[in-house]
Amino acid sequence: MKISNFKFQIKEIVTLITVITFFLFTPSIISARERFFQVQSIDTMKFSRDVARGKLKDFSYDKEIVIQVKNIAATGATHVAIATPYDDEFLPFLRRWVKAAREKGLNVWFRGNFSGWENWFDYEKFTDRKIHIEKTKKFILENPDLFVDGDIFTSCPECENGGPGDPRFTRDIEGYRNFLIEEYKTTKQAFGQIAKRVTSNYFSMNGDVARLIMDKETTKALDGVVTIDHYVSSYDRLVEDIKDYTQKSGGQVVLGEFGAPIPDIHGEMSEREQARWIDQAMSKLIRIPEVVGINYWTNMASSTQLWNSDHSPRKAVETISKYFNPINLIGTIKDNNGQSLIEVTIKTKDKTAVVADGTYVLPVLDSESVTFSKFGYISTNITVRAENSKNLQKDIVLTKSYPSPIYSFMLKIINFVKTLLSK
Numbered sequence: 001m002k003i004s005n006f007k008f009q010i011k012e013i014v015t016l017i018t019v020i021t022f023f024l025f026t027p028s029i030i031s032a033r034e035r036f037f038q039v040q041s042i043d044t045m046k047f048s049r050d051v052a053r054g055k056l057k058d059f060s061y062d063k064e065i066v067i068q069v070k071n072i073a074a075t076g077a078t079h080v081a082i083a084t085p086y087d088d089e090f091l092p093f094l095r096r097w098v099k100a101a102r103e104k105g106l107n108v109w110f111r112g113n114f115s116g117w118e119n120w121f122d123y124e125k126f127t128d129r130k131i132h133i134e135k136t137k138k139f140i141l142e143n144p145d146l147f148v149d150g151d152i153f154t155s156c157p158e159c160e161n162g163g164p165g166d167p168r169f170t171r172d173i174e175g176y177r178n179f180l181i182e183e184y185k186t187t188k189q190a191f192g193q194i195a196k197r198v199t200s201n202y203f204s205m206n207g208d209v210a211r212l213i214m215d216k217e218t219t220k221a222l223d224g225v226v227t228i229d230h231y232v233s234s235y236d237r238l239v240e241d242i243k244d245y246t247q248k249s250g251g252q253v254v255l256g257e258f259g260a261p262i263p264d265i266h267g268e269m270s271e272r273e274q275a276r277w278i279d280q281a282m283s284k285l286i287r288i289p290e291v292v293g294i295n296y297w298t299n300m301a302s303s304t305q306l307w308n309s310d311h312s313p314r315k316a317v318e319t320i321s322k323y324f325n326p327i328n329l330i331g332t333i334k335d336n337n338g339q340s341l342i343e344v345t346i347k348t349k350d351k352t353a354v355v356a357d358g359t360y361v362l363p364v365l366d367s368e369s370v371t372f373s374k375f376g377y378i379s380t381n382i383t384v385r386a387e388n389s390k391n392l393q394k395d396i397v398l399t400k401s402y403p404s405p406i407y408s409f410m411l412k413i414i415n416f417v418k419t420l421l422s423k
């Protein structure tokens with residue numbers, strides 16, 4: 001045997017070993033989709049909750065609402081987070097925010113609560129969890145027109161800040177878990193009654209509370225989602241914490257609040273430094289398939305703001321938009337005989353996706369390198385160029401290779417193992 005042929009066969013064997021490892025031991029394969037995250041939200045709490053009573057009858061304020069929602073929609077957000085309380089008093093104000101969201105094509109992430117839970121607006125505080133569950137059910141059933149499919153309803157964000165208290169201090173851990181589970185069952189049933197597909201298991205909580213509360217059993221009861229309002233000094237720490245949550249809970253992670261700078265945590269930042277921090281954090285978050293949603297806190301009137309008080313965008317708006325509204329690489333994948341190919345692997349720096357039906361949609365960043373590969377075919381690599389377009393059509397043709405007998409034999413083994421695993 002010639003040395004060159006021997007080296008070629010060794011290379012093929014190494015490739016196949018890599019392939020076997022990929023199929024049998026890689027858990028992070030995701031389906032291609034048009035966005036990096038299923039939920040991309042920006043929070044309006046400073047304007048949808050904090051001024052709710054003062055602006056309740058000020059209808060000129062609708063102009064402010066419309067501008068804010070319009071700016072949020074322009075980033076590529078899928079949702080606007082509205083924190084108006086759920087009490088009857090504030091329902092007209094909440095409806096004005098929801099109306100603006102619908103007009104701009106946005107879903108709503110409801111992140112309010114009943115004012116008495118945390119003693120907002122001088123409402124008498126209540127601590128009975130059963131009352132909260134009953135009030136929540138009543139609110140949903142009496143306001144079916146408030147919701148549309150795709151909305152998110154958080155009945156009690158950072159619930160530890162009100163009611164009976166924080167389980168870290170009360171040590172009523174099981175009581176807190178049972179409350180979240182019962183509240184979720186109730187909301188899910190209520191949305192079923194009004195025939196609306198609304199997600200209601202995003203119970204935002206402080207990261208330390210999540211570590212205490214969200215064990216595997218509780219996470220499973222909440223349909224596999226842990227929602228954390230989480231601020232840390234470095235993006236590397238953020239990634240480490242998310243991986244810790246997923247490992248401990250066995251679930252996916254939603255960032256119910258995320259942003260910078262928080263002066264006590266990040267120190268002071270210039271516009272440029274804020275944009276750079278967010279860019280670095282987002283570039284890492286899109287590589288974590290377990291992160292399914294992000295709510296940036298807040299749009300305005302905070303240290304983390306994206307827009308100035310005159311609605312002029314800060315540099316971070318461009319950064320958020322890059323990730324919320326990525327380039328969509330779309331096209332077909334065929335062989336050189338024009339036949340559609342299935343089970344083609346697409347790899348970028350950030351992720352690996354497997355497409356099943358000969359067509360694909362993939363969110364990518366400008367200047368990103370993308371590789372298309374399939375067993376028995378020569379891989380193809382392309383580099384994305386934005387070309388002032390958010391949709392790039394790239395039809396891929398893969399040419400069949402002619403493997404050695406060793407390669408063909410091992411490929412049969414792979415297909416046999418895959419068949420066994422699929423049974």
